[in-house]
Each structure stands twice: as structure tokens, then as C-alpha cells.
Amino acid sequence: MTDATIPAVRFRAVSRHFGETRAVDAVDLEIRAGEFFAMLGPSGSGKTTCLRLIAGFEQPSAGSIEIFGEHAEGVPPYRRSVNTVFQDYALFPHMTVGENVAYGLMVKGVGKAERTARARDMLALVKLAGFEARKPAQLSGGQRQRVALARALINHPKVLLLDEPLGALDLKLREQMQVELKSLQRSLGITFVFVTHDQGEALSMADRVAVFNAGKIAQIGAPEDIYERPQTRFVADFVGGSNVIEPDAAIRLGLPAGLYSLRPEKIVLGAGGLTGKVESLQYQGAHRRYVVAIGPDRLGVVTPASGPAFPVGATVALAIPDGAAHRMEGGA
Amino acid sequence: MSLALDDGGDRNGPLRRLSDVFMRRPRLFLTLLLAPPLAWLGIAYLGSLAALLAQSFFSIDEFSGQIVREFTLKTYGELLQPANLDIIIRTVTMAALVTLLGAVIAFPIAYFAARYARGRMKALFYLAIMLPLWSSYLVRVYAWKLILAKEGVVTWLAGHTGLTPLLDFWLSLPIVGGPSLSISYTGTFLVFLYLWLPFMILPIQASLERVPGSLIEAAGDLGANPGQTFRTVIFPLALPGIVAGSIFTFSLTLGDYITPQIVGSSTLFLGQAVYTQQGVAGNIPLAAAFSVIPIVIMGIYLTIAKRMGAFDAL
Ligand SMILES: Nc1ncnc2c1ncn2[C@@H]1O[C@H](COP(=O)(O)OP(=O)(O)OP(=O)(O)O)[C@@H](O)[C@H]1O
Ligand SMILES: [Mg+2]
Numbered sequence: 001m002t003d004a005t006i007p008a009v010r011f012r013a014v015s016r017h018f019g020e021t022r023a024v025d026a027v028d029l030e031i032r033a034g035e036f037f038a039m040l041g042p043s044g045s046g047k048t049t050c051l052r053l054i055a056g057f058e059q060p061s062a063g064s065i066e067i068f069g070e071h072a073e074g075v076p077p078y079r080r081s082v083n084t085v086f087q088d089y090a091l092f093p094h095m096t097v098g099e100n101v102a103y104g105l106m107v108k109g110v111g112k113a114e115r116t117a118r119a120r121d122m123l124a125l126v127k128l129a130g131f132e133a134r135k136p137a138q139l140s141g142g143q144r145q146r147v148a149l150a151r152a153l154i155n156h157p158k159v160l161l162l163d164e165p166l167g168a169l170d171l172k173l174r175e176q177m178q179v180e181l182k183s184l185q186r187s188l189g190i191t192f193v194f195v196t197h198d199q200g201e202a203l204s205m206a207d208r209v210a211v212f213n214a215g216k217i218a219q220i221g222a223p224e225d226i227y228e229r230p231q232t233r234f235v236a237d238f239v240g241g242s243n244v245i246e247p248d249a250a251i252r253l254g255l256p257a258g259l260y261s262l263r264p265e266k267i268v269l270g271a272g273g274l275t276g277k278v279e280s281l282q283y284q285g286a287h288r289r290y291v292v293a294i295g296p297d298r299l300g301v302v303t304p305a306s307g308p309a310f311p312v313g314a315t316v317a318l319a320i321p322d323g324a325a326h327r328m329e330g331g332a
Numbered sequence: 333m334s335l336a337l338d339d340g341g342d343r344n345g346p347l348r349r350l351s352d353v354f355m356r357r358p359r360l361f362l363t364l365l366l367a368p369p370l371a372w373l374g375i376a377y378l379g380s381l382a383a384l385l386a387q388s389f390f391s392i393d394e395f396s397g398q399i400v401r402e403f404t405l406k407t408y409g410e411l412l413q414p415a416n417l418d419i420i421i422r423t424v425t426m427a428a429l430v431t432l433l434g435a436v437i438a439f440p441i442a443y444f445a446a447r448y449a450r451g452r453m454k455a456l457f458y459l460a461i462m463l464p465l466w467s468s469y470l471v472r473v474y475a476w477k478l479i480l481a482k483e484g485v486v487t488w489l490a491g492h493t494g495l496t497p498l499l500d501f502w503l504s505l506p507i508v509g510g511p512s513l514s515i516s517y518t519g520t521f522l523v524f525l526y527l528w529l530p531f532m533i534l535p536i537q538a539s540l541e542r543v544p545g546s547l548i549e550a551a552g553d554l555g556a557n558p559g560q561t562f563r564t565v566i567f568p569l570a571l572p573g574i575v576a577g578s579i580f581t582f583s584l585t586l587g588d589y590i591t592p593q594i595v596g597s598s599t600l601f602l603g604q605a606v607y608t609q610q611g612v613a614g615n616i617p618l619a620a621a622f623s624v625i626p627i628v629i630m631g632i633y634l635t636i637a638k639r640m641g642a643f644d645a646l
Binding site: 056078090152 | 551552555
């Protein structure tokens with residue numbers, strides 16, 4: 001396979017500006033060969049633009065991109081060993097499923113018998129054996145998604161780009177596809193770059209996550225790092241809705257002065273040295289979500305639904321266990 | 333506050349009741365809505381088509397000039413006479429060439445308009461395509477007669493750019509040439525091309541407009557170079573538009589009897605033949621037989637197009 005020391009994708013101060021809009025702004029990035037890399041961020045933060053820069057549909061306004069050590073400047077999409085699963089799947093409506101999957105081989109001049117056979121194998125891999133003769137219009141959303149995946153994988157790309165591939169699927173199918181994609185990536189050893197704005201999806205699937213905000217990478221790291229140790233207010237808030245505790249509030253809550261992120265599920269309700277009043281309560285199936293007022297401060301608290309419930313208006317004791325609050329940059 | 337769904341109007345007014353009926357039975361409404369235009373199409377169009385077809389199977393008595401209302405294939409046999417066959421071949425060749433070159437010229441224009449033109453550019457495009465249609469067809473054909481005439485702009489331009497020898501050479505060629513562009517098949521061809529180009533551009537543009545940009549990117553992403561992308565994705569998806577445009581262009585050229593009269597050599601085209609047969613000569617059956625030809629040709633063309641999968645992308 002490929003030399004593991006060379007990154008699959010490297011951005012050096014890459015920018016892509018559309019007039020006044022800085023879709024991607026001076027981004028430095030290294031995606032390691034063979035990893036499952038997720039790009040997470042709110043709408044308009046530049047994730048798709050990053051993907052399009054790697055695929056070659058966009059050229060950087062500044063900076064340089066390397067794919068497996070080779071400069072990508074001026075290399076058109078059809079000469080990059082990168083394939084994309086598009087957000088809308090972009091299946092060719094006038095071709096059958098089999099022809100769609102075999103398309104990459106067809107344009108390379110692979111003979112008909114061989115490409116039909118390989119397309120059949122690929123469809124079997126994504127659990128769509130026997131669907132060759134159908135037209136894309138005769139498939140469900142999930143099946144189309146698999147065809148798009150098979151079509152992109154048949155070229156044996158070194159990097160597979162996926163732009164919110166599960167966005168159109170219902171929750172159950174989504175979870176099933178998350179598991180399948182992950183195991184497919186492991187068995188094929190291909191570098192996956194996966195765009196999503198669903199933090200649960202990013203955290204559960206990726207080896208590393210980049211959190212985008214307004215064209216810049218706010219933080220990059222393993223899912224645990226991103227979740228447990230957010231570096232900025234934005235990451236703490238965007239990933240999992242952490243409580244962001246300002247320095248003055250920190251002192252009132254018994255923490256050393258500083259800017260903190262505090263996960264709502266880490267707060268203990270029903271015992272402890274702090275006293276608060278339940279302002280709101282939401283039942284969410286597996287757990288309950290409270291907002292508790294402690295003097296002038298408000299904390300979001302999540303407890304397992306199996307534990308005791310506290311009605312709105314009740315006075316409760318609560319505790320912030322040692323090490324639960326994570327100190328972030330800035331503040332003061 | 334009450335939960336009344338009514339706005340307080342008279343529930344029992346006749347219009348109210350009628351709209352309630354339509355609400356409950358949308359098919360009835362649709363039928364009523366479509367009946368007049370369908371009746372018009374049915375009677376005026378299909379009826380006259382049937383009459384035409386029937387006429388073509390009659391013949392004309394050579395002495396009295398009266399129509400003999402008996403079934404015969406004699407009139408169709410007359411079409412095969414050398415003079416009539418010439419007219420047919422001439423017209424079909426002209427229509428085919430106009431369609432072919434029309435498609436070649438229209439495609440890039442339509443492609444640009446569909447894929448790249450935005451906002452003001454797009455408005456300008458529509459204006460440029462439609463503007464000629466706002467002026468009378470006759471005015472435009474006569475304008476072309478002047479442009480192409482021996483003393484016209486084209487000759488003048490050729491003189492000033494040193495292209496006169498080229499023009500003279502072209503005019504000296506056997507079939508396409510003539511005393512001047514306005515009295516040659518080349519002239520007729522150019523005018524047809526100009527007249528019907530909008531009818532080729534608009535359907536192609538409409539079909540290209542519906543091809544999502546992501547399909548073109550997907551083809552490139554999967555390794556297709558621009559030429560392959562065009563052949564395997566863009567062209568097949570634009571084909572219904574091209575077929576629609578070629579039907580317009582082809583049938584408009586087949587049926588036109590004014591343009592070749594104004595610009596061109598004095599030989600007859602199909603439309604002119606129909607015109608003279610039913611008018612001056614009074615030979616309605618032969619005129620009808622001539623008119624059946626374009627219908628048959630279009631039928632064959634559509635069948636072939638369908639066989640080749642031109643409508644698969646619809
Ligand atoms: N072709 C373009 N022309 C102008 N602006 C663009 C273009 N493409 C993207 N942008 C802008 O760049 C910014 C980033 O867009 P991008 O599509 O990368 O966001 P995203 O993170 O993928 O968002 P989403 O989650 O909604 O897909 C947006 O403000 C967008 O409006
Ligand atoms: Mg996007």
C-alpha cells in the first residue's frame with residue numbers, strides 16, 4: 001500500500017474566496033493515509049468547499065494542496081486518484097445501476113465483460129446484488145446511496161470523499177449505514193474524508209475530526225479530544241452543547257477563575273455543595289435534560305432517565321465533580 | 333373564537349356548490365377544463381388530417397379536372413415521377429442539412445446559456461434568441477434577400493476583405509452555386525438556418541438546463557475527460573431536446589413555401605408544390621399526397637429516435 005508517513009492530503013495555508021466570502025480561509029490540514037477523517041461544522045463553514053478543493057472541482061485562491069505528496073495544482077478531477085460520493089448521489093439517470101457502477105471502468109477503456117463482472121462484485125459488496133438492470137429512479141434513497149458508494153469505490157481511489165452521504169436517510173438506515181461505512185473503510189484501507197454536520201456521526205465514525213467554523217479549522221483531533229477537551233468556546237458549544245462557563249461564573253461555582261467547558265452529563269444532580277432551582281425539564285427517552293439556575297448562572301444538566309426526576313421549580317443540590325470542567329483557551 | 337371553517341359566505345350559493353363539487357371530484361373539473369382544447373384538436377386537427385389522408389387516395393380525371401372519389405394509389409404513383417421525386421429529394425435534403433447544421437450551431441449556444449449564463453446575461457440571451465421572432469417572418473426573409481443579393485452586404489464585405497475569389501468560387505460550384513447568393517440553394521439554406529435556429533436552441537437549452545451540474549462533476553470525478561463526459565453524459569441527457577428541436581426545424585423547413593420563393597433558385601420545394609397543386613393546378617389529391625410525405629418522414633424519424641433511446645432520459 002502507500003507509504004504511511006506521507007499524508008493522504010495536505011493543505012498548506014489553503015484559501016478559497018468567492019468575492020467577499022471566505023469559504024476556506026488559510027487552512028492547514030493533514031489527513032493521514034488510511035484514516036477515517038471527519039469534517040464537522042455548521043452550515044456554510046466551508047466543509048464542502050474543502051472537499052471540492054481535494055476533488056479538484058475548485059482551485060485554491062491561495063496556498064497549495066498535496067495528495068499523497070504530489071502537488072495538485074492544475075491537475076483536473078479526472079486525473080486525480082480521488083473519488084467522491086456526492087450529497088445528492090449524482091447517479092446518471094439514463095444508465096442502469098450496473099452501468100453507473102461500471103462508469104469509471106468504461107471511461108478507462110476496460111472491456112465490457114470485465115467491467116460488468118467487477119460492477120457485479122462491487123454491488124455485492126454494498127449489498128445490492130441483483131440490482132444491475134434497474135434505473136436509479138427505481139431505487140430507494142438508501143439504495144441510491146449504496147450505488148453511489150459502489151460507483152466511487154470501483155476505481156480503487158486512494159482517497160474517498162463523502163459529502164454528507166447519510167443526510168437524506170432516516171435515523172435507522174443512517175445508523176446502519178454508519179456501521180457499514182466504517183467497516184468498509186477498515187477492510188478496504190482507503191482514506192475516507194467524511195463531511196457531516198451531525199456531531200454524533202462524526203464522533204462515532206471518525207479516527208480524527210476537524211471542526212470547521214467560518215472557513216477555518218477551530219480544532220482538530222481525536223473524537224475524545226474534541227468532545228472532552230474543546231479548545232474554544234465555539235467547539236464546546238457546537239459539539240454536544242457543552243456549558244460554557246465564563247471566568248466570573250467559574251468563581252461562583254467554586255472553580256479557579258478561567259473559561260471552562262462543562263459537559264451537561266458530567267454534572268451530578270441530587271447531591272453536592274451547590275444549590276439550584278430547576279427551570280425546565282425535557283424528557284428525551286434515554287435521559288432527561290434540565291436547565292438549573294444557580295444564582296445568576298444557568299447550567300444544562302443531563303441525567304439518565306432511570307434516575308430520580310426533579311420537577312420544574314424544585315430546589316436541587318448539585319455537584320461538579322473534580323476534573324469534570326475542562327479549561328479552555330481565552331477568557332479572563 | 334369559533335372553530336368555523338367557513339369564512340361566513342353563503343354556503344348554498346350556486347357557485348359555492350359548484351366549487352364544492354369540483355373539490356370533491358377533481359377529475360370532473362379536469363375533464364371540463366380539457367374538453368374544449370381537446371375537441372378543437374380532435375376536430376380541427378385530426379379531422380383535417382383524416383380528410384387529407386382520404387383525399388390523397390382519390391385521383392383527378394385528366395380530361396375534366398374533376399376529382400374522382402374512388403380509392404386508388406395512382407396519385408401516390410405520380411409522386412414517383414422524376415419531376416416530383418426531384419422536389420421531394422431536394423426538400424428532404426435541404427431540411428436534413430438545415431437540421432444538422434442547426435443542431436451543430438445551436439448546441440454550443442444552448443450549452444453556454446444553460447451552464448454559464450446567469451442573471452443579466454441570461455436575460456440578454458433570451459432576448460437575443462427571441463427578438464427576431466418579434467418581427468414579421470416576411471420582413472426577415474426579404475431582409476436576407478437584400479443581404480445576400482449581388483449588390484448586398486455579403487458581396488460588399490467579401491470585396492473589402494479580399495474574399496471575393498472565395499465567394500465566386502462557391503457560386504461557381506454546380507449545385508450549391510448560382511448567379512448570386514440570393515439566387516442559389518446556399519441562400520435558401522442560410523435563410524432557413526437563420527429562421528429556425530431559435531426553435532433548435534430553446535429546446536436544447538431547456539433540456540441542458542435540467543442536467544444537474546453534479547452529474548457533470550461526477551463524470552469527471554470518475555475519470556471521464558471532458559470529451560467523454562460530453563459523449564456519455566451531457567449529450568444523451570440533451571438528446572430529447574435535440575430531437576424536439578430537430579422536429580421543429582425539420583418540419584418547418586419541409587413545409588415552408590415562401591422562403592424558397594423569395595430567396596433561392598426558381599426550382600420548387602415541397603411546400604410550393606403543394607401550394608401550386610391545390611391552387612393553380614387544382615389537383616387536390618396530388619397536393620394531399622405531397623403533404624403526407626412530411627408526416628411519414630417525421631413518423632419514421634421519431635420511431636428511429638425512440639429505438640435509439642432518445643427518450644430514455646425523459
Ligand atoms: N460557488 C460559490 N460561489 C459563491 N459562494 C460560494 C460558492 N460555494 C460556496 N460558497 C460560499 O462559501 C461558504 C462555504 O460553503 P460550503 O458549501 O463549503 O459550506 P458547507 O460547510 O459545506 O455548508 P453545508 O453544511 O450547508 O453544506 C458559504 O458561505 C457559501 O455561500
Ligand atoms: Mg456542504
